[in-house]
Amino acid sequence: MEIPLYFYQAYRDLDRLSPGSEDTTLKAIDKIDININDELYVLDIACGVGTSTIQLAKYFENAEIEAFDLFKHYIVSLDEKIAENALEDRVFSSVGDMKDPDFANEEFDIVFCEASVEIMGFKRALDEWRRLLKPNGYMVISDVSWISRPSGESVKFWKNIYDEVDTIENKIKQIESAGYEFIDYVIVPKRDWNNYYQKLEKNLNSLSGDKSAKDFVKQLKKEMDFYRNHSDDYSYVFYVMKKC
Numbered sequence: 001m002e003i004p005l006y007f008y009q010a011y012r013d014l015d016r017l018s019p020g021s022e023d024t025t026l027k028a029i030d031k032i033d034i035n036i037n038d039e040l041y042v043l044d045i046a047c048g049v050g051t052s053t054i055q056l057a058k059y060f061e062n063a064e065i066e067a068f069d070l071f072k073h074y075i076v077s078l079d080e081k082i083a084e085n086a087l088e089d090r091v092f093s094s095v096g097d098m099k100d101p102d103f104a105n106e107e108f109d110i111v112f113c114e115a116s117v118e119i120m121g122f123k124r125a126l127d128e129w130r131r132l133l134k135p136n137g138y139m140v141i142s143d144v145s146w147i148s149r150p151s152g153e154s155v156k157f158w159k160n161i162y163d164e165v166d167t168i169e170n171k172i173k174q175i176e177s178a179g180y181e182f183i184d185y186v187i188v189p190k191r192d193w194n195n196y197y198q199k200l201e202k203n204l205n206s207l208s209g210d211k212s213a214k215d216f217v218k219q220l221k222k223e224m225d226f227y228r229n230h231s232d233d234y235s236y237v238f239y240v241m242k243k244c
Helices: 005-010 022-029 051-059 072-084 122-132 152-159 168-177 190-206 211-229
Strands: 041-045 064-069 091-095 108-113 133-146 180-187 234-243
Touching: 005 190, 005 211, 022 051, 022 133, 022 180, 022 234, 041 051, 051 064, 051 072, 051 091, 051 108, 064 072, 072 091, 108 122, 122 133, 122 168, 133 168, 168 180, 168 234, 190 211
Parallel strands: 041 064, 041 108, 064 091, 108 133
Antiparallel strands: 133 234, 180 234
């Protein structure tokens, strides 16, 4: 897949590729009822630049972490973080597609995916990734969800982007229908969105002279403005569940 240079420039030097923070990710993984000192096997799907991958490795100190992303550019960034943190013996990266993860059935104690499941869809991910988990294994997925009764503008906006945006209650029902025990959820706070957009906007402004990036920049700024005007309606929500 050919990715234009301006795409990478837009996200240059960001510590993550979506709204979030280490504090929020910690709140989510802290809800996993498992001995963090065990020799666990963890999968980070669509790991991006690998900030959460490294956090998983530090939290589960005896775990081996497999992390993959579709874009080699971001795997290079993760590899740099692995080396900086001397985690070469426990964290392993690869290029891969979330729609066809190349791992054996019942291989992982934990499957983690932050802010990218909309690429394939929440319900499909629940069904297809379930095979990767050991019995009683845990899955942690964040997805865009309504956090209050949404405005008509928000419903129309998201229908054209990702039609699986739904209430937290309905997401929980989908989790249980897919054969998981629902454990808890964590809403990504406005603070994380605002910090992320502040950094992203600086990069977008630096692309103002690139005519080839004009439509791309315009769309991202439209999404940022829309969130700022409708931030009470939606957010990413981490869902923590256990394979039954």
